[in-house]
Amino acid sequence: KPEEDERALLDFLGNVSLSRPLNWNKDSSVCQSWTGVLCNKDQSRVIALRLPRAGISGPIPPSTLSRLSALQILGLRWNSMSGSLPSDFSKLKNLTGLHLQSNSFSGPLPSDWSVWPNLTVVNLSNNEFNGSIPSSISNSTYLTTLDLANNSLSGEIPDLYLPNLQMLDLSNNDLAGRVPRSLQRFPSQAFVGNNVSFEDDASPPALRTKHPGVGPPKNASKLSEPALIGIVIGGCLLGVVAIALFTIMFCSRGGIKRRGLLKSQKRQEVSQKKRGVAESEEKDNKIVFFEGCNYTFDLEDLLRASAEVLGKGTFGASYKAALEDATTMVVKRLKEVSAGRKEFEQQMEMVGRIRHENVAQLRAYYCSKDEKLLVYDFYGEGSVSSLLHGDRCERRGALDWETRLKIAIGTARGIAHIHTQNGGKLAHGNMKSSNIFLNPEGFGCVSDVALAPVMDQIPLPLLRISGYRAPEMTDSRKPSQASDVYGFGVLLLELLTGKSPMHATSSGDEVIHLVRWVNSVVREEWTAEVFDMELLRYPSIEEEMVEMLQIGMACVARMPEQRPKMPDVLRKVEEIRREHTATEPSPEIKSPGSTSAPSPTREGAETASPSARQS
Ligand SMILES: Nc1ncnc2c1ncn2[C@@H]1O[C@H](COP(=O)(O)OP(=O)(O)OP(=O)(O)O)[C@@H](O)[C@H]1O
Numbered sequence: 001k002p003e004e005d006e007r008a009l010l011d012f013l014g015n016v017s018l019s020r021p022l023n024w025n026k027d028s029s030v031c032q033s034w035t036g037v038l039c040n041k042d043q044s045r046v047i048a049l050r051l052p053r054a055g056i057s058g059p060i061p062p063s064t065l066s067r068l069s070a071l072q073i074l075g076l077r078w079n080s081m082s083g084s085l086p087s088d089f090s091k092l093k094n095l096t097g098l099h100l101q102s103n104s105f106s107g108p109l110p111s112d113w114s115v116w117p118n119l120t121v122v123n124l125s126n127n128e129f130n131g132s133i134p135s136s137i138s139n140s141t142y143l144t145t146l147d148l149a150n151n152s153l154s155g156e157i158p159d160l161y162l163p164n165l166q167m168l169d170l171s172n173n174d175l176a177g178r179v180p181r182s183l184q185r186f187p188s189q190a191f192v193g194n195n196v197s198f199e200d201d202a203s204p205p206a207l208r209t210k211h212p213g214v215g216p217p218k219n220a221s222k223l224s225e226p227a228l229i230g231i232v233i234g235g236c237l238l239g240v241v242a243i244a245l246f247t248i249m250f251c252s253r254g255g256i257k258r259r260g261l262l263k264s265q266k267r268q269e270v271s272q273k274k275r276g277v278a279e280s281e282e283k284d285n286k287i288v289f290f291e292g293c294n295y296t297f298d299l300e301d302l303l304r305a306s307a308e309v310l311g312k313g314t315f316g317a318s319y320k321a322a323l324e325d326a327t328t329m330v331v332k333r334l335k336e337v338s339a340g341r342k343e344f345e346q347q348m349e350m351v352g353r354i355r356h357e358n359v360a361q362l363r364a365y366y367c368s369k370d371e372k373l374l375v376y377d378f379y380g381e382g383s384v385s386s387l388l389h390g391d392r393c394e395r396r397g398a399l400d401w402e403t404r405l406k407i408a409i410g411t412a413r414g415i416a417h418i419h420t421q422n423g424g425k426l427a428h429g430n431m432k433s434s435n436i437f438l439n440p441e442g443f444g445c446v447s448d449v450a451l452a453p454v455m456d457q458i459p460l461p462l463l464r465i466s467g468y469r470a471p472e473m474t475d476s477r478k479p480s481q482a483s484d485v486y487g488f489g490v491l492l493l494e495l496l497t498g499k500s501p502m503h504a505t506s507s508g509d510e511v512i513h514l515v516r517w518v519n520s521v522v523r524e525e526w527t528a529e530v531f532d533m534e535l536l537r538y539p540s541i542e543e544e545m546v547e548m549l550q551i552g553m554a555c556v557a558r559m560p561e562q563r564p565k566m567p568d569v570l571r572k573v574e575e576i577r578r579e580h581t582a583t584e585p586s587p588e589i590k591s592p593g594s595t596s597a598p599s600p601t602r603e604g605a606e607t608a609s610p611s612a613r614q615s
Helices: 003-014 087-091 135-139 205-209 220-224 237-252 267-282 299-304 341-353 384-389 401-418 460-466 481-497 514-524 533-537 542-555 566-580
Strands: 037-039 046-050 056-059 073-075 080-083 097-099 104-108 121-123 128-131 145-147 152-156 167-169 174-179 195-198 287-289 306-313 316-322 328-334 364-367 372-377 436-438 444-446 502-504 511-513
Touching: 003 046, 287 341, 341 364, 384 436, 384 481, 401 436, 401 444, 401 481, 401 542, 401 566, 481 514, 481 542, 481 566, 511 514, 514 542, 542 566
Parallel strands: 046 073, 056 080, 073 097, 080 104, 097 121, 104 128, 121 145, 128 152, 145 167, 152 174, 174 195
Antiparallel strands: 037 046, 287 364, 306 316, 316 328, 328 372, 364 372, 436 444, 502 511
16 A cells, blocks of 8 residues: 555645645545545556646655655646755656646756656746756656756757657757757757757758767657647548648648647647647636546646547547556547537536446546547447447457346436436437446446537438437437437347447348337337347347347337336336346346445446546
8 A cells, every 4th residue: 555655745745835725635545536646556656646736836845755756757737836856856766757847946957867767758847947958868868858948047058869859848048059969850949039059050951860869769650640649630640631731821821820739740849839829728728627537637748648539429539548647538529519618618517527337427628719628537348339339259258148238227327317417407418329338347337428418419310320319309409318218228229139220231222220120020020030149149038138128119219208217217127137037136237226336316426437547
């Protein structure tokens, strides 16, 4: 247990001033509930401390943070901390990221950097550091980012042999002399606001890059990967090229409107240009974290995160983002939000307050004029849609009947809980299997709650082809609980048949609407034909499948008033197993009384945190 680290943190806390309290107290678990603290997998050591904008002032008390000897990331940006860096920081041998920008730190930079061989990102910008830049920085050979802008650093810039450095900013200091050859590969903006000149401006660029140690970064090829381009640009190489051309065209006419965080072509440019934008935007717009969110990052982290596109949905694209400390999360970038800022924030506040183990918690959101981002945990197993319809080899065995039953039960619990919110009026509004994940106990867990009302209306044809739309629903912004019940019914049919709600026949010449197809087969006679072949391998589940089929069909009744209400649906789904195995209860699916899942009406249940962080 990290008692030593806990004491070090409390000593730190006790010796700084805070403008608002931090939830660090001895009775709660350092690793699980202390804001800004991240531990290693076995929860034995603190590996990251991130307290951006935490209202901390005063110097870093000596012999406090330096005792966190496993610390990799120290982030205290946007506070009012002052004084010089304690010399005992040299004990933090595992540091990979030091983010102290936008404070009032002063004094010289540390002189011996050989103590931090693993540093990759250093941001000390917007402080009052003075003295010269130590050449010993070259000892941190893995540095990719060095931002010392807006300080009072003086003297000449030393030769820095940092082969991996991709982003350098020394602007707005009191530096003088010549930019050393080793750093001439960086654009002149990196040095503006100083009294420096380029030594051999006239020499051809090719010659400059031949200088030892200043060639392209070892991993330069990676730069072309979308993953390295930053969170929202992470998606599409073609798009990047197009955007670059577009940017060049418009910039040359001096007419481009800054689109905020997210458009550029190279990571280096992103870091340099966008940081400025991000910071200025941050004045009015910040990431809002909900209670219980262990992530501590800010816009800059998001910009720096390597990102992978998970997919594009009706409301925008979702990205799997990995922060520098290897925290993984999902960022959903909403496109075409129709709600005004206040309305959007109110809706997100309401959604963020929902705590239930069958509802994927909205961890944080960001809202500016140009961007609306939502942050969720990453569900490593993928959505129910990908489990059901993804590569069949991959999923073989993954979705047995037990699993499907637990998906149905969990999802029903989640939706029923959502329906108790906002005075019993809230609807999910976008029920579909790509929005359902598995919680740590393997039960269904509903994501993307209540986004539809703040988004632009989805055109009716698009709504139709999704196959989940209730017949009476013509305006996607006005979902009802009855339409959620319909969507849930479609999910049950999907689980039973293994077929998508809209799918082509095997010959490919006809599109099948799952609800109609199941209805027509069932009308003929109760037949095993509707059931997924893979389910037929399991003996004696037919009765349970038929029962689920009946529930599903009741949910997809044409008239909304004929559909059951979610609490009834939940009760019935939970009874599927109980009725048929009364003498031999499944060890996995316990009865509602004994289940670890809260009943759907219980408020304030503990949260599920399914991300990799838990493993
Ligand atoms: N938290 C998450 N963890 C893992 N995968 C996710 C997560 N959120 C979304 N995904 C996956 O990313 C892909 C895109 O999701 P997204 O929510 O953007 O679109 P969608 O679910 O297909 O449609 P919609 O926008 O209507 O919800 C989907 O395959 C989805 O299952």
